[in-house]
Amino acid sequence: MADEGVPEEFDGFVIPHLVVEGAAAAIDFYHQAFGAEEISRAALPDGRLLNAQLRIGRQPVWLMEDIPDANGGQSRSPHALGDTPSALHRFVPDTDAAVERAVEAGATVRFPPTDMFWGDRYAAVVDPFGHEWSFATRIETLSDDDFAERLPTDD
Numbered sequence: 001m002a003d004e005g006v007p008e009e010f011d012g013f014v015i016p017h018l019v020v021e022g023a024a025a026a027i028d029f030y031h032q033a034f035g036a037e038e039i040s041r042a043a044l045p046d047g048r049l050l051n052a053q054l055r056i057g058r059q060p061v062w063l064m065e066d067i068p069d070a071n072g073g074q075s076r077s078p079h080a081l082g083d084t085p086s087a088l089h090r091f092v093p094d095t096d097a098a099v100e101r102a103v104e105a106g107a108t109v110r111f112p113p114t115d116m117f118w119g120d121r122y123a124a125v126v127d128p129f130g131h132e133w134s135f136a137t138r139i140e141t142l143s144d145d146d147f148a149e150r151l152p153t154d155d
Contacts, residue, residue: 023049033105078130
């Protein structure tokens with residue numbers, strides 16, 4: 001049961017709220033690339049999306065159009081800022097397939113699928129709207145000692 005004032009469908013989630021240029025196109029991309037389901041959308045009279053609610057797997061994701069005068073000018077897209085300072089991460093059954101699907105939908109590879117020292121097959125892409133998404137498939141579970149032993153050094 002959710003705490004009072006917390007909608008049940010959002011209880012326990014930290015919800016990414018993405019700002020994009022071209023929100024309708026972003027919804028289409030996220031559907032193609034990640035299987036996003038659109039839950040709702042709210043548009044301004046001029047057609048720009050003030051808020052769209054998506055779900056990727058069980059995770060809610062919100063997005064809005066880059067509207068420079070909204071929220072005191074704090075809601076800007078990665079394109080408006082010149083890059084993104086953060087990434088969204090997903091564990092997936094097959095990292096290579098997730099990257100391939102995202103690239104087919106229009107993403108570019110930032111870091112190709114690679115078996116990493118920490119035990120995951122890991123990759124990262126940038127979507128056409130400037131947001132970075134990383135993927136991982138756990139291929140080996142390491143103890144803290146194993147992790148420390150594999151940690152790269154500057155030697």
